Amino acid sequence: MVVGIDIGGTNTAIGLIDQKGNVLVETTLKTANYPKIEAFVVAITKSINDLHTPHKEVAIKAIGIGAPNGNFYSGTIEQAPNLPWKGIVHLRELFLEYFDAPVFITNDANAAALGEMHYGAAKGLKNFMVVTLGTGVGSGFVVNGKLMYGHDGFAGELGHFTVEQGGRPCNCGRRGCLETYASATGIVTTALEQLSRVRLPSGLRSIPKNQLSAKFVCQAAEQGDALSLEMVDYTAEKLGFALANIVLITSPEAIVFFGGVANAGDLLLKPTKEYMEQNLLNIFKNKVQLWQSQVPENHAALLGAAALAWENIE
Amino acid sequence: MVVGIDIGGTNTAIGLIDQKGNVLVETTLKTANYPKIEAFVVAITKSINDLHTPHKEVAIKAIGIGAPNGNFYSGTIEQAPNLPWKGIVHLRELFLEYFDAPVFITNDANAAALGEMHYGAAKGLKNFMVVTLGTGVGSGFVVNGKLMYGHDGFAGELGHFTVEQGGRPCNCGRRGCLETYASATGIVTTALEQLSRVRLPSGLRSIPKNQLSAKFVCQAAEQGDALSLEMVDYTAEKLGFALANIVLITSPEAIVFFGGVANAGDLLLKPTKEYMEQNLLNIFKNKVQLWQSQVPENHAALLGAAALAWENIE
Numbered sequence: 001m002v003v004g005i006d007i008g009g010t011n012t013a014i015g016l017i018d019q020k021g022n023v024l025v026e027t028t029l030k031t032a033n034y035p036k037i038e039a040f041v042v043a044i045t046k047s048i049n050d051l052h053t054p055h056k057e058v059a060i061k062a063i064g065i066g067a068p069n070g071n072f073y074s075g076t077i078e079q080a081p082n083l084p085w086k087g088i089v090h091l092r093e094l095f096l097e098y099f100d101a102p103v104f105i106t107n108d109a110n111a112a113a114l115g116e117m118h119y120g121a122a123k124g125l126k127n128f129m130v131v132t133l134g135t136g137v138g139s140g141f142v143v144n145g146k147l148m149y150g151h152d153g154f155a156g157e158l159g160h161f162t163v164e165q166g167g168r169p170c171n172c173g174r175r176g177c178l179e180t181y182a183s184a185t186g187i188v189t190t191a192l193e194q195l196s197r198v199r200l201p202s203g204l205r206s207i208p209k210n211q212l213s214a215k216f217v218c219q220a221a222e223q224g225d226a227l228s229l230e231m232v233d234y235t236a237e238k239l240g241f242a243l244a245n246i247v248l249i250t251s252p253e254a255i256v257f258f259g260g261v262a263n264a265g266d267l268l269l270k271p272t273k274e275y276m277e278q279n280l281l282n283i284f285k286n287k288v289q290l291w292q293s294q295v296p297e298n299h300a301a302l303l304g305a306a307a308l309a310w311e312n313i314e
Numbered sequence: 315m316v317v318g319i320d321i322g323g324t325n326t327a328i329g330l331i332d333q334k335g336n337v338l339v340e341t342t343l344k345t346a347n348y349p350k351i352e353a354f355v356v357a358i359t360k361s362i363n364d365l366h367t368p369h370k371e372v373a374i375k376a377i378g379i380g381a382p383n384g385n386f387y388s389g390t391i392e393q394a395p396n397l398p399w400k401g402i403v404h405l406r407e408l409f410l411e412y413f414d415a416p417v418f419i420t421n422d423a424n425a426a427a428l429g430e431m432h433y434g435a436a437k438g439l440k441n442f443m444v445v446t447l448g449t450g451v452g453s454g455f456v457v458n459g460k461l462m463y464g465h466d467g468f469a470g471e472l473g474h475f476t477v478e479q480g481g482r483p484c485n486c487g488r489r490g491c492l493e494t495y496a497s498a499t500g501i502v503t504t505a506l507e508q509l510s511r512v513r514l515p516s517g518l519r520s521i522p523k524n525q526l527s528a529k530f531v532c533q534a535a536e537q538g539d540a541l542s543l544e545m546v547d548y549t550a551e552k553l554g555f556a557l558a559n560i561v562l563i564t565s566p567e568a569i570v571f572f573g574g575v576a577n578a579g580d581l582l583l584k585p586t587k588e589y590m591e592q593n594l595l596n597i598f599k600n601k602v603q604l605w606q607s608q609v610p611e612n613h614a615a616l617l618g619a620a621a622l623a624w625e626n627i628e
Binding site: 126151158165249281 | 392441442453455457458460462463464465466467468469470471472474475479486488555558559560562563564565566567593595596597598601
């Protein structure tokens with residue numbers, strides 16, 4: 001079996017996972033409780049040993065870690081805005097002080113792509129992409145059956161693809177990035193814009209502005225709220241435009257959507273597919289599948305991290 | 315040795331090439347003389363046998379073909395606008411009737427990428443892209459050391475990347491494609507637009523409009539013609555914007571420029587790099603090299619086709 005670790009801004013999940021994707025045991029830590037990375041690694045090490053003790057007869061073959069800004073080549077986490085450790089964290093090195101097993105790190109979107117390939121919607125596919133729609137927008141690309149890390153391990157930054165020149169300001173310092181429209185945060189921006197710009201009635205108007213969320217927008221749209229449907233449509237338009245321009249570069253067989261906003265399902269994916277098809281070059285039309293993630297949601301990130309470990313020791 | 319075949323709208327070049335990239339013998343046919351594909355294949359077969367006769371002691375290991383819209387997976391040429399054969403041409407199948415050796419086909423930009431990897435600027439690189447700037451704009455991507463064909467063999471259509479929403483109409487039926495700005499044809503469109511929009515003097519005004527070419531624009535710019543420099547700058551702006559948005563997906567180590575317009579060299583590549591850097595996400599800044607092709611120009615397409623053959627029998 002392998003260890004899967006999913007490092008998030010709030011929680012870090014740790015599990016022991018077999019090759020079929022069964023999570024044998026698991027536990028979580030509060031990431032913010034460990035402002036020092038060394039203490040964090042010690043705590044994870046202890047958790048792994050505790051989890052492993054009742055299963056000592058099976059060796060741990062590898063450790064796979066999914067983390068924001070995790071870099072496969074350098075084994076580091078670099079400048080992750082939502083984690084307590086600043087600068088460049090040499091995570092792989094730190095882990096190797098405690099374990100004999102090989103340690104692999106990548107970012108959460110790449111881990112999600114491997115999770116879909118091993119245990120989810122993309123089983124058996126050689127060319128596909130995963131789009132993570134959450135607080136931010138991320139992506140992982142599988143090309144010729146292998147994750148595309150690019151030259152320096154940072155490939156797949158779909159969230160910063162320009163969908164509107166001179167558009168919304170992004171945290172990255174640029175403008176018009178897909179993330180500023182299609183993330184949960186982007187959808188809230190769209191909602192606030194449209195609620196103040198348009199006078200149409202909307203169920204959203206009863207929600208205090210500082211409590212608006214992408215989830216509320218999608219729920220209202222599901223119930224037929226016309227203005228909320230507009231907001232979802234606008235999100236789909238930006239997403240579909242970006243996808244059409246990426247499809248003509250990488251030619252994926254399918255695009256798998258993962259994360260909180262992707263839970264909107266067909267409500268978002270159907271118009272996204274329509275906008276994508278409208279913008280697609282002829283030779284790609286009606287060829288690319290859009291799917292929701294099929295990795296069990298409660299274990300998706302852990303399974304992605306585990307898939308990274310299996311992938312690299314096979 | 316292998317056979318390299320470069321099928322173009324005007325000429326088809328055929329050569330015998332060793333593994334080091336030496337073109338031992340070569341010949342050309344006029345493509346338009348063969349409105350029937352069967353006659354074309356027969357003529358090529360005869361040419362190959364003629365070339366091979368004095369070298370009979372060395373076997374032909376494979377045949378590599380670069381052609382517009384050539385598809386690696388299906389072995390076909392599909393809907394190539396500048397070739398005499400319409401619809402889908404089953405080129406590999408036809409060749410296999412005459413040869414025992416394996417036959418590989420891909421489009422010219424992919425062949426160019428393999429040519430750079432085996433014999434040119436990208437030797438030893440595992441992640442890079444080639445951009446072909448000629449009558450149209452094409453691209454070939456190498457990812458993890460292998461050509462990225464995508465699911466259906468059509469990956470790498472950078473020429474149809476949208477650089478201007480609602481921009482210039484493209485032959486593909488869409489608008490604002492990079493090709494309508496950065497190809498030789500696109501540069502002429504830019505020149506005509508600017509000559510009629512602006513009253514500045516320019517050496518280009520002495521050239522009859524129907525004789526304007528990208529080459530004239532670049533030559534005038536080289537000589538300091540201010541308006542021509544503007545035109546080159548505008549081309550670089552569109553190209554740099556597209557590249558910045560592709561770099562964040564594929565994270566290449568280098569971008570190699572190939573084809574007639576790329577011969578403008580630093581005149582075009584320097585401002586293109588500046589615009590690319592301006593638009594790049596921080597983590598990619600100052601990391602991506604822009605190079606001119608280093609495959610000998612007179613044999614570039616043949617060597618690309620030969621590299622395709624070597625690549626697939628190794």
